[in-house]
Amino acid sequence: MIENIELGLVDWSRAQFALTAMYHWLFVPLTLGLSFILVIMETMYVRTGSDEWKKITKFWMKLFGINFAIGVSTGLILEFEFGTNWSKYSWFVGDIFGAPLAIEGLFAFFMESTFIAVMFFGWDRVSKRFHLVSTWLVAIGASLSALWILVANAWMNNPVGMVFNPDTARNEMDSFRDVILNPVAVDKFFHTVTSGFVLASLFVIGLSAWYLLKGREREMALKSTKIAAIFGFVSSIVVIMTGDTTARTLARVQPVKFAAMEALYDGTTNAGLIILGAIGNGEEIDGFEQKEMLFKLEVPGLLSTMARGDKDAWIPGIRDLVYGNDEYGLMSVAEKMERGVVARNLLMQYRQSQEEGNSIAADEIKERFYSDEFREEYFRYFGYSWIESPGDVVPNVSIVFYSFHLMVGLGFLFLLIQALSWFFIFRGTLAEKRWFLWLSLLSIPLAYLASQLGWIVAEMGRQPWIIQDIMPVTAAVSHISTSAVQTTFWMFALLFTALLIAEVSIMRRQILNGPKIEEE
Numbered sequence: 001m002i003e004n005i006e007l008g009l010v011d012w013s014r015a016q017f018a019l020t021a022m023y024h025w026l027f028v029p030l031t032l033g034l035s036f037i038l039v040i041m042e043t044m045y046v047r048t049g050s051d052e053w054k055k056i057t058k059f060w061m062k063l064f065g066i067n068f069a070i071g072v073s074t075g076l077i078l079e080f081e082f083g084t085n086w087s088k089y090s091w092f093v094g095d096i097f098g099a100p101l102a103i104e105g106l107f108a109f110f111m112e113s114t115f116i117a118v119m120f121f122g123w124d125r126v127s128k129r130f131h132l133v134s135t136w137l138v139a140i141g142a143s144l145s146a147l148w149i150l151v152a153n154a155w156m157n158n159p160v161g162m163v164f165n166p167d168t169a170r171n172e173m174d175s176f177r178d179v180i181l182n183p184v185a186v187d188k189f190f191h192t193v194t195s196g197f198v199l200a201s202l203f204v205i206g207l208s209a210w211y212l213l214k215g216r217e218r219e220m221a222l223k224s225t226k227i228a229a230i231f232g233f234v235s236s237i238v239v240i241m242t243g244d245t246t247a248r249t250l251a252r253v254q255p256v257k258f259a260a261m262e263a264l265y266d267g268t269t270n271a272g273l274i275i276l277g278a279i280g281n282g283e284e285i286d287g288f289e290q291k292e293m294l295f296k297l298e299v300p301g302l303l304s305t306m307a308r309g310d311k312d313a314w315i316p317g318i319r320d321l322v323y324g325n326d327e328y329g330l331m332s333v334a335e336k337m338e339r340g341v342v343a344r345n346l347l348m349q350y351r352q353s354q355e356e357g358n359s360i361a362a363d364e365i366k367e368r369f370y371s372d373e374f375r376e377e378y379f380r381y382f383g384y385s386w387i388e389s390p391g392d393v394v395p396n397v398s399i400v401f402y403s404f405h406l407m408v409g410l411g412f413l414f415l416l417i418q419a420l421s422w423f424f425i426f427r428g429t430l431a432e433k434r435w436f437l438w439l440s441l442l443s444i445p446l447a448y449l450a451s452q453l454g455w456i457v458a459e460m461g462r463q464p465w466i467i468q469d470i471m472p473v474t475a476a477v478s479h480i481s482t483s484a485v486q487t488t489f490w491m492f493a494l495l496f497t498a499l500l501i502a503e504v505s506i507m508r509r510q511i512l513n514g515p516k517i518e519e520e
Contacts, residue, residue: 008482009477009480009481009482009485010473010474010477012482012485012486012489013085013086013477013478013485014473015489016081016085016485016488016489016492017078017081017085017086018459019489019492019493019496020074020077020078020081020492020496021078021455021459022452022455023074023496023499023500024071024074024075024077024078025451025452025455026448026452026500027067027068027070027071027074027503028071028075028146028196029195029196029199029200029451030064030067030196030199030200030203031064031067031068031071031142031196032142032143032146032193032196032197032200033196033197033198033199033200033201033203033231033235034060034063034064034067034200034203034204035064035135035138035139035142035143036139036197036200036231037060037200037201037204037227037228037231038057038060038061038064038135038139039132039135039136039139040227040231041053041056041057041060041224041227042054042057042131042132042135043132044227045057045128046128046129046132052219052220052223053223055220055515056220056223056224056515058123058515059220059514059515060204060224061119061120062510063507063510063511065116065120066503066506066507066510067503067507068116070499070500070502070503073499074496074499077492079101082097084478084480085477085478085480085485086466086476086477086478087478087479088475088476088477088478088479089466089467089471089476089477091170092169092170092171092467092471092476093159093162093170093171093467093471094170095170095171095172095173096155096159096161096162096171096172096173096179097152097155097156099173099176099179100148100149100151100152100155100179101148101149101152103148104144104145104147104148104149107144108141108144108145108147108148109141109145111137111140111141111144112137112138112141112142112144112145113141115134115135115137115138115141116138118130118131118134119131119134119135119138122134143193146189146192146193146196147189147193150185150188150189150192151179151180151182151185151189153188154182154184154185154187154188154189155179155182155184155185156462156465156466156467156468157184157188157253157254157458157462157468158182158183158184158249158253158254158468159171159467159468159469159470160175160178160179160182161173161174161175161176161177161178161179161182162174162175162179163370163375164369164375164379164382166347166350166365166366166369167366169347171470183249183253184249184253187242187245187246187249188246188458190238190242191239191242191243191246192454194235194236194238194239194242195235195239195450195451195454196451197231197232197235197238198232198235198236198239198411198414198418198447199447199448199450199451200228200232201228201229201231201232201233201235201418202228202232202414202417202418202440202443202444202446202447203228203444203447204224204225204227204228205224205225205228205229205232205417205418205421205440205443206440206441206442206443206444207224207441207444207511208220208221208222208224208225208228208440209221209225209436209437209438209440209441210437210441210511211514212430212431212437213434213437213438213441216514217514217515218431220514220515222425222430222431225421225425225430226422226425228418228421229418229419229421229422229425230422232414232418233415233418233419233422236411236414236415236418237415239411240411240415243408243411244306247306247307248306248307248308248309251306251307251308251315253468254461254462254468255316255321256318256321256393256394256395256461257395257400257457257461257462258307258315259315259316259317259318259321260318260394260395260397260400260401260461261400261401261404261457261461262274262303262401262404263277263279263291263293263397263398263401264303264315264317264318265290265291265292265317265318265319266317266319266320267314267315267316267317267319267320267325267328268314268315268317269304269312269313269314269315270300270301270304270311270312271301271303271304271307271313271314271315272298272299272300272301272302272303273298273299273302273303273306274293274296274297274298274405275297275298275299276296276297276405277293277294277295277296277297277298277401277405278293278294278295278296279291279292279293279294279397279398279401279402280292280293280294285391286322286389286390286391287388287389287390287391287392288318288322288391288392288394289397290318290319291397291398303315314328316328316330318394318397321333321393322390322391322393322394323390332390333384333387333390333393334390336381336384336469337381337384337385337387337390339377339378339381339384340378340381340382340383340384340385340386340387341384341385342378343374343378343379343381343382343385344382344385346365346368346369346378347369349361349365350362350365350366350369353365380469380470381469382469382470382471383465383467383469383470383471383472383475384469386471386472386474386475387464387472392464393464395460395461395462395463395464396460396463399456399460400456400457400460400461403453403456403457403460404453404457406449406450406453407450407453407454407457410446410447410449410450410453411450413443413446414443414446414447414450417439417440417443420436421436421440424436
């Protein structure tokens with residue numbers, strides 16, 4: 001059985017994983033988006049035969065390659081940490097979680113890494129069309145890698161397609177289809193990948209703006225901005241649309257996270273979506289701080305519409321989800337804790353029956369574990385048996401609330417920048433709008449900030465769960481010394497920082513040099 005671990009170890013293990021994940025995500029979104037921008041640029045080269053498009057493609061391809069190489073190294077460390085720091089999690093659900101990660105490594109990453117060699121070194125060794133196909137396959141492979149990793153992550157947020165085996169005390173996959181078509185996975189893939197497209201478009205627009213401000217590479221900057229602006233604008237629209245579908249899914253499968261995103265403590269009909277607001281200090285009751293809004297500017301009924309498709313629909317608040325609400329059929333956390341204890345005790349009884357050689361009793365208990373009724377009424381709350389207080393299921397509302405709203409606000413700013421970029425190019429006045437060029441340049445770090453905020457909302461919002469309702473993080477951590485995790489945390493912090501500095505330095509040198517003539 002999984003045993004409780006000291007809190008310090010859990011906190012340091014979470015910090016180390018967060019450190020690795022956040023550094024890794026500095027490189028991934030640019031890889032995802034820039035690969036498709038390269039596809040568009042190289043397609044223009046193949047169609048027109050223009051050496052200018054070839055020069056533009058090769059310039060952005062070099063920046064892509066630098067980013068890709070360092071992103072791979074941080075990604076490998078991230079996967080290894082599931083075995084080193086979260087071994088109990090890996091043991092408990094490895095049969096399910098490991099499958100999409102294995103597919104990602106054996107298929108998607110293999111395809112991506114194979115054709116990237118052709119993409120970089122095959123310009124004069126293969127035909128134009130074959131080289132373009134290789135670039136397409138690298139872009140598709142990058143997105144497929146993201147798909148399988150996001151499928152695994154989505155399963156943690158909404159565990160489906162599984163059955164618990166009491167003989168091994170592990171969860172096993174019983175429907176690969178359900179895991180792949182998990183609604184959280186579908187929403188997360190399209191929303192995450194297209195957000196990477198947005199970041200990459202702003203990266204290209206921002207660097208092109210820098211060249212225009214410096215009076216350099218005007219032709220390349222204008223053409224690159226035109227491609228990135230259209231690509232980014234369409235991607236931003238998709239991000240908004242998938243954000244809407246994601247909200248509907250979260251309201252159903254992770255209602256506490258959904259309520260925390262809006263700091264909604266009391267359920268209400270005609271719930272409004274907050275456009276601008278601030279949270280004040282609150283009183284700690286039952287283990288969680290119950291805060292109030294200092295002020296808010298909201299659109300009435302929009303939150304209800306997003307979640308239920310009806311502006312008059314009732315949306316539960318955090319208090320309803322913690323204490324329960326009989327009127328709307330919501331179970332309290334305390335009752336879920338009781339049901340989780342029933343499931344956990346039954347597993348212990350099964351083991352005891354096996355040890356005593358009482359096969360009849362063991363078979364009866366085993367049959368209960370495989371029954372749909374038991375799984376729906378008891379085992380789905382298995383993780384609550386480790387929850388000490390009902391308030392422990394509430395995440396840090398302030399972090400989730402502010403991260404979510406800042407991310408959304410930046411998203412609409414990016415949409416405006418992309419639209420104006422195209423408008424000014426169409427009017428032929430982009431190079432003259434120095435204020436806008438500076439805004440475009442400054443949007444690059446803002447794009448990275450918004451990307452990180454999205455993951456903060458996703459991961460902080462589902463705490464304390466590593467697997468929603470099935471396993472809390474306190475039960476998933478490896479039984480190792482806290483000092484060992486602290487040591488590796490600082491080692492990784494130094495290593496990742498050095499890699500980031502190296503990447504920025506190399507990319508800066510490449511940007512200052514600018515595109516080279518093909519013969520050089």
